[in-house]
Amino acid sequence: MKNIISSQRFGIPFEKKEKRKCKIVFRILLVIFLLVFLCGVTILVQTFIQRSIKNLAVTNDLNATWISSLASYWGGIIGGLISGLLTVVGVILTIKYYRDSDATKNRVIHMPFLKMEVIGCTDEEIIANGVNLYEINSNTINNDVSNEKILYYRMKLWNIGQGFANTLVIYTGETFGGIAYNELIQVNDSGEFCFKIHAGNDICGGEISFGVSYIDCMTNEYIQSYTIYLEGKDFGNAKVENGYPVFIGQTHAIDKS
Incomplete structure (x- = not known):
C-alpha cells in the first residue's frame, strides 16, 4: 500500500532541484555558445581584413602604416569586447x-x-475529536468494502526549528492541490491533526506519504515531506520518517523563486 502525492504552489507544481539545475546548466551552455560564436565571427572578420589588405595598393609610407595597424586595431576592439563581456x-x-x-x-x-x-493509533473515529481529519487512499481500495480497513492516526507536529511556521496546505494525494491546513506553530510548540487511512486488510509493510507546506516570518515558503511506515501486523506499530524542509520561493515573489 503506497499513496502518491503531488505538491503544488498556487496550483502550479513547484520545480524540484533537478529542474533548477537544468536551467543553470542551460544558461552556462548558452554563454559558452555565445563566446564560441563571437570568437568565430572575430576569426572570419580578421581573415577578411587580411585578405583585403593584400589587394590594397600601398603607394606611400602613410598608407603602409595605416594598413599595417588596421588588423591590430580591429583585434584590440574585439579583444576589448570579449574581455568586457567576460x-x-x-x-x-x-x-x-x-x-x-x-x-x-x-x-x-x-x-x-x-x-x-x-x-495515537486506533480503528475508532473518536481519536479525531477536536482536530482536523484528513483522508488518505480513499479511492484506492476499488470500492471493495470487504477488503478495506479504516485506520485513524493522530499526528503531532513539533516545531523544533528557529522560527514560527504558518502552515498552509497538507498534501495527502486525495485532491489535486492539497487541503487547506492553517495553523500557526511557534518554536517548541505543536499542532495536531488526524489521518483517516483507507488500507487493505493486509497492512504489513505498507507506507503512507504526505507533505505539509508552510511559510516562516520572512514569507519564505517550504514543503516538508513525511512517510509513515507500517512495520508490523499491528497497525499501531508505525514509524515516521521526517524529510528536510525544501525551500520553494517567497509568497510575494512567485516568479522569482
Missing part, C-alpha cells in the same frame, strides 16, 4: 552568488522544522 558576466555571477548566500543564511536563521510524531 567581466560583466563575472560581476553578475559574483553578485548573484553573494546575494543567494546571504538569502540562504537569513533563511536558515528563521527556518522552521516540523517534526512529525504518531501519538
